[in-house]
Amino acid sequence: MTPSAGSDPSLWVLFRGQLRRDLKLAFGQPSELANPLAFFVVVITLFPLGVSPEPGVLAGMAPGVLWIAALLATLLGLEALFRRDRDDGTLEQMVLRAQPLYLPVVARMLAHWMVTGAPLTLLAPLLGGMLNLAPEARLPLMLGLALGTPVLVLLGGVGAALTVGLRTGGVLLALLVLPLFVPVLILGVSAAELASSGLDPTGPLLWLAAGASFAITTVPFAIAAALRIGVETG
Amino acid sequence: MKYIPDALRRLWHRMGSPRWFYETTGPWVPWLAAAAALLIGVGTVWGLAYAPPDYLQGDSFRIIYIHVPAAYLAQAGYILMAICGVVLLVWRMKLADMVMATVAPIGAAFTFLALATGSIWGKPTWGTYWIWDARITSVLILLFLYLGIMGLRRAIERPEAAGRACAILAIVGVINIPIIKYSVDWWMTLHQPATFSVTSAPAMPAIMWVPLLLNVLGFNLLFAVSVIQGTRTEVLIRERRTRWVTDLCRGEQA
Amino acid sequence: MSHAVLDICGLRCERDDRELFADFDLRIGAAEAVQLRGPNGAGKTTLLRCIAGMHPEYEGSIQLLGAPVAGERLLFVGHRPGISGLLTAADNLRWHLDLAGWHGAGDVVTAALTRVGLTGYDDVPCQQLSAGQQRRVALARLALPTAQVPLWLLDEPFTALDDAGLNLVSGLMADRLAGGGAILFTTHQPAPELPGLSTRWIGAAA
Numbered sequence: 001m002t003p004s005a006g007s008d009p010s011l012w013v014l015f016r017g018q019l020r021r022d023l024k025l026a027f028g029q030p031s032e033l034a035n036p037l038a039f040f041v042v043v044i045t046l047f048p049l050g051v052s053p054e055p056g057v058l059a060g061m062a063p064g065v066l067w068i069a070a071l072l073a074t075l076l077g078l079e080a081l082f083r084r085d086r087d088d089g090t091l092e093q094m095v096l097r098a099q100p101l102y103l104p105v106v107a108r109m110l111a112h113w114m115v116t117g118a119p120l121t122l123l124a125p126l127l128g129g130m131l132n133l134a135p136e137a138r139l140p141l142m143l144g145l146a147l148g149t150p151v152l153v154l155l156g157g158v159g160a161a162l163t164v165g166l167r168t169g170g171v172l173l174a175l176l177v178l179p180l181f182v183p184v185l186i187l188g189v190s191a192a193e194l195a196s197s198g199l200d201p202t203g204p205l206l207w208l209a210a211g212a213s214f215a216i217t218t219v220p221f222a223i224a225a226a227l228r229i230g231v232e233t234g
Numbered sequence: 235m236k237y238i239p240d241a242l243r244r245l246w247h248r249m250g251s252p253r254w255f256y257e258t259t260g261p262w263v264p265w266l267a268a269a270a271a272l273l274i275g276v277g278t279v280w281g282l283a284y285a286p287p288d289y290l291q292g293d294s295f296r297i298i299y300i301h302v303p304a305a306y307l308a309q310a311g312y313i314l315m316a317i318c319g320v321v322l323l324v325w326r327m328k329l330a331d332m333v334m335a336t337v338a339p340i341g342a343a344f345t346f347l348a349l350a351t352g353s354i355w356g357k358p359t360w361g362t363y364w365i366w367d368a369r370i371t372s373v374l375i376l377l378f379l380y381l382g383i384m385g386l387r388r389a390i391e392r393p394e395a396a397g398r399a400c401a402i403l404a405i406v407g408v409i410n411i412p413i414i415k416y417s418v419d420w421w422m423t424l425h426q427p428a429t430f431s432v433t434s435a436p437a438m439p440a441i442m443w444v445p446l447l448l449n450v451l452g453f454n455l456l457f458a459v460s461v462i463q464g465t466r467t468e469v470l471i472r473e474r475r476t477r478w479v480t481d482l483c484r485g486e487q488a
Numbered sequence: 489m490s491h492a493v494l495d496i497c498g499l500r501c502e503r504d505d506r507e508l509f510a511d512f513d514l515r516i517g518a519a520e521a522v523q524l525r526g527p528n529g530a531g532k533t534t535l536l537r538c539i540a541g542m543h544p545e546y547e548g549s550i551q552l553l554g555a556p557v558a559g560e561r562l563l564f565v566g567h568r569p570g571i572s573g574l575l576t577a578a579d580n581l582r583w584h585l586d587l588a589g590w591h592g593a594g595d596v597v598t599a600a601l602t603r604v605g606l607t608g609y610d611d612v613p614c615q616q617l618s619a620g621q622q623r624r625v626a627l628a629r630l631a632l633p634t635a636q637v638p639l640w641l642l643d644e645p646f647t648a649l650d651d652a653g654l655n656l657v658s659g660l661m662a663d664r665l666a667g668g669g670a671i672l673f674t675t676h677q678p679a680p681e682l683p684g685l686s687t688r689w690i691g692a693a694a
Contacts, residue, residue, distance in 0.1 A: 010589025017586020021572075021579065028574045030611075090583075093356065096559040097542060097587045104587070158406055160563025162399050166389045174384055178408050179378040183417035191426060211413075219406075225323070226402050229395050232542050394545055475505070 009176045011103060013189040018094075018104035022111035032080070036116050037123065044127050055132040062131035063141060063192035070120050070145060071152060071181055075174055078156040079118045081108075082164040082227065091164070092231040101224040109150075109157050109220065117149030134196035140205065141195075145189035147208040154219040161226035184211065250327045252469040253478050259462050266459040273452030276486065281445035294358040297351050299446055303453035305348035305369075308376055310410070311457070312342025315383065315449075318406035319401030332472060334404065335387060336464035340457065342380035346374050372415045379407045402453035411477075448486035491554035492517050493638050493670035494539070499548035501531065501538055508534055509690055512548070514672075516639075520684045521661065521671040530691025532674040533567070536641045539672070540564045553638055560588065562639040569626040573615030577601055577625045579630060580614060588634035600631035604656060623648045630660045640664060642673035644679075658682060 028032055046066045046121045048058060098104045117193035124145050125138040131139065159177035166172065191201040248254045281299035288295035315337050321330035351362045352370050364370075383400050390396035473479045492515040499512040501602055508531030516522050524532050537543040541557055552561055557575055571580045581597045601610055604624040627645065629635060645657050658680035661671055665683055677683060 008589075013586050014589050014590045017583055021575065021583045021586075024573065024579060025574055085572070087568070088572055089566055089570040090572050092542060092566065092568065092585060093564070093570040093584070096542070096562075096564055097584075099558075099560045099589070123677050154405070155331070156315050158402070162386060162403060163389070172382075172385050173391055175378065176382040179375045179382065179414070180406065182375055183413045186417040186421045190421065193424070217273050222406055226399065229398050229402075230394055232392075232537075232544065392545075 013199060014098060015103045015107050017069070018098075018107035021178070022108055023106055023114065026111060026115045033115055033169075036073040036077040038118055039076055040069050040120055040123065041127065043069040044073060044131065047131070059132040059134060059196070061190045062128055062133035063137065063189045063196070064087050065131060066124055066128060066133075066141065066147075066192075067148075067185055069151065070124070071122060071178075071185060073154055074116060074149065074152045075177065077112070078153075078160045078177070079170050079173060081112060081157060081160040082230065086164050086230060091227065095227055096232045101227070102220050105157075105220045105224045105227070106216075110221070112157070113150050113153045117145070117153050121145040133192070135195035136198070137192045137201075140201040141188075142190040143205055144191040144201075144208055145192050147205065147212045148184045148188045150212050151184050151208075152181055154215045154223070157223045158219060158226055159225045161230055164230035183209070250325070250329055252332065252473055253476075256330055257467050261462055263459060263466075266455055266462070270452050270455035270459055273448050273455065275452075277445045277448030277452055279329045279448065281442075285442045285445055286439075291359065294355060299449045301348060301351040301355060302446060303450045304344045304351060305373060306349050306450065307453055307457050308341060308345035308373060311337050311344060312376065312379065312404070312411060313408055315341065315400075316404040319404040319410075322397055323402045323405075326476050328472070329469075331393075331401070332465050332468040333461065334400060335398065336461050336468055338380060338384050338387065338400075339465065341462050342377065342384060344453075344457065345373060345377045345380055349377060351384045366422075368419045371422075373416050375414055375418070376411065379411070383407070384458060491551070493520075493553060494659070494672065495549075495551045495554070496539070497551075499535075499538065499546055499550065501543070503531070503534055503543075503545075512690065514688060516670045516672060518638075518668045518670060520667050520683050520686070521665055523685060523687045524672060524674045525676075525689050526691035527686055533643055533654060534689065535690065536566070536643050536672065536674065539639075540641055543678070559605070561637050562641060563629070563635050564641045564643075565626060565645060566571040566628065566643045566665045570629070571614050571622065571623060571626050573622075574613055575591075575607060576611050576613055577617075577628070578610035580625060581628055584629050585632060585634055589670045590632075590634050592633060596633055600628045601625075602632040603660075604628040605630045605652065619648045620650060620653060625655060627653075627657055630657070630664070635664070636667065636669075638666050638669060640669060640673070642671065644674055645674075646675050646677050654680065 038090045042067060047061070051057065051061070082091055085094070094104055095101060121142055124141055125133075128138050128141055156173075159173045159180075161174065163173050186203040191204040191208070194204070195201040242312045244338050256379075276353070277298055287293050287329075315334050318330040318334040318337070322328050322334065349370065352373065356365055356370075357363050383403055386403055387400050390399055470479055470482075496512060496514040500510040501508045501512075512535075514522070516651065524535065526532055532544055538546050539557060540562065550557055553557065570584075571577075572583075575583075576599050581600055583586070584687060585596070587620075598610065600605075601607060604627060605623065606624055606628065609617065609621070614625055616617040617625065637661065641660070642661075645661075646654050649657065654677075661673075661680075662682055664671060671682075679687070
């Protein structure tokens with residue numbers, strides 16, 4: 001990809017540079033990369049054990065279980081999102097120097113989604129099969145996750161940015177972002193449920209797409225504003 | 235033509251002064267409190283003792299005289315916080331932050347009241363104290379949003395940073411509130427046929443809705459007086475090192 | 489009238505309810521360096537952070553070349569290195585270039601690493617380097633083309649450096665001054681020989 005004619009090449013450099021750095025950082029620690037995914041799988045394994053291994057029961061709750069596990073796995077990955085950058089001072093350099101801050105924030109969230117939301121989306125149909133999810137619901141489930149996890153990552157990014165300098169991060173972060181996740185959860189689960197009962201899942205998927213476009217364009221501004229507070233002398 | 239914007243601008247600047255707020259609102263408090271007590275007193279006694287029982291729910295419907303105003307103020311409080319957040323972020327008005335800090339616990343209290351009365355009402359209506367009704371679920375999530383804001387403010391040590399952080403969260407939250415509300419409503423229609431719909435009674439006779447109106451007005455005043463009084467306290471705490479506050483305290487001791 | 493590079497007027501700053509400084513004025517012109525001295529806790533770091541826009545609770549005016557301070561017109565080296573320990577020195581410097589939107593030609597990263605005496609370390613993750621070497625990576629930012637900005641704010645640039653490192657950093661600072669830049673820095677060590685250097689005390693000692 002190259003910048004379109006007439007655009008400022010330094011903006012493209014800024015975006016690409018941040019994305020490259022964050023992906024290098026993520027792939028530099030394979031264990032941290034794998035942890036949220038392992039968590040996703042383990043949580044899903046608990047449901048047949050804790051509720052019922054009955055295929056009919058599992059099929060009924062599969063969309064909800066998959067979505068809630070995806071939501072918690074996303075939450076798990078959020079805590080460290082900006083913390084290391086703050087501790088080593090790279091966050092303050094980014095806030096200070098990047099012009100506009102919006103671009104590296106988008107790159108940061110995109111990199112984070114590529115290593116959390118995207119693998120969860122790809123893994124979901126497999127786990128759906130293990131939970132006896134109706135075959136016709138697998139594609140809507142995946143599409144829902146593909147559209148919904150960016151929203152989760154972005155909203156979670158606001159929480160992570162707001163709590164970046166705090167000692168009590170983890171629990172507070174969950175309290176801040178989980179209520180905001182509710183619409184995504186409802187729409188995502190509905191798409192899969194509608195499809196498994198033979199109905200058309202397009203409605204909730206379109207709503208999710210609308211939500212994702214809105215979140216991608218607006219939420220990075222909130223993250224940037226929160227990061228500016230986070231790097232202030234604490 | 236030019237006179238009006240100037241006057242407005244002066245008013246706006248004065249409103250930004252915590253001291254102006256403290257001194258101006260002082261005399262209002264007893265009057266507002268008295269009016270709130272009168273309205274709530276009349277509305278509640280009327281509603282509980284004189285309004286006729288509902289033809290379907292009997293006497294249990296009377297809880298709406300508390301539930302409806304509380305539920306309405308729970309949402310209005312969050313919107314007020316978000317408005318204060320915008321004012322703080324755009325105009326850096328410290329007073330907006332003080333109002334925001336005061337509204338959070340008060341709004342949370344009204345939200346809790348709405349939940350508690352809704353749940354008590356649920357017992358005679360649905361036979362259980364808790365049901366995942368769309369409205370009550372939305373209010374529960376609203377309570378979580380309030381708790382998040384309060385938790386964030388407590389966790390950040392510098393009040394100035396805490397104010398701006400809460401402002402961002404309140405703005406993100408207020409955009410989400412209607413989305414949460416509509417998604418929860420829609421989720422309910424998927425999962426069960428609309429249960430007993432309570433406030434869809436358009437033909438409520440005047441003897442039933444007038445006390446409700448009185449209570450709504452009274453609760454509004456109660457909310458306002460709580461916010462004003464809380465903000466006045468907040469003003470004194472935050473400005474405790476300024477000259478006018480130390481003078482004020484010295485005057486009270488003398 | 490031409491503007492000073494940095495012009496601070498009537499600055500008053502509080503931290504944790506304690507007044508750090510009041511009525512503080514400071515002007516730094518082009519090709520001038522100011523060493524900020526004062527006891528621990530006098531507010532040296534806070535002053536640098538005020539200027540950089542990372543400590544908003546102050547009153548007074550701070551101007552950079554006659555305009556409000558913009559982050560891209562200054563270079564800030566703080567206590568935190570601004571270097572990620574998991575990435576190599578070269579990757580870290582490359583990111584700093586990208587951050588400033590630099591898209592010129594030439595292997596400026598290698599040149600900067602050579603300048604600070606870290607030739608051959610470019611593919612070692614920074615956390616495997618010694619403290620002094622990590623400090624040098626952080627200071628290699630001063631040798632990048634993106635460091636050609638009007639104002640440098642350096643908080644304790646000489647800590648953890650050996651004599652050679654100290655000479656290196658003062659050399660970089662002298663180059664910047666020769667190029668017309670202004671520098672404000674803090675140190676507890678005796679300041680190196682620099683053209684146009686003056687000392688400014690803040691806090692109790694005066």
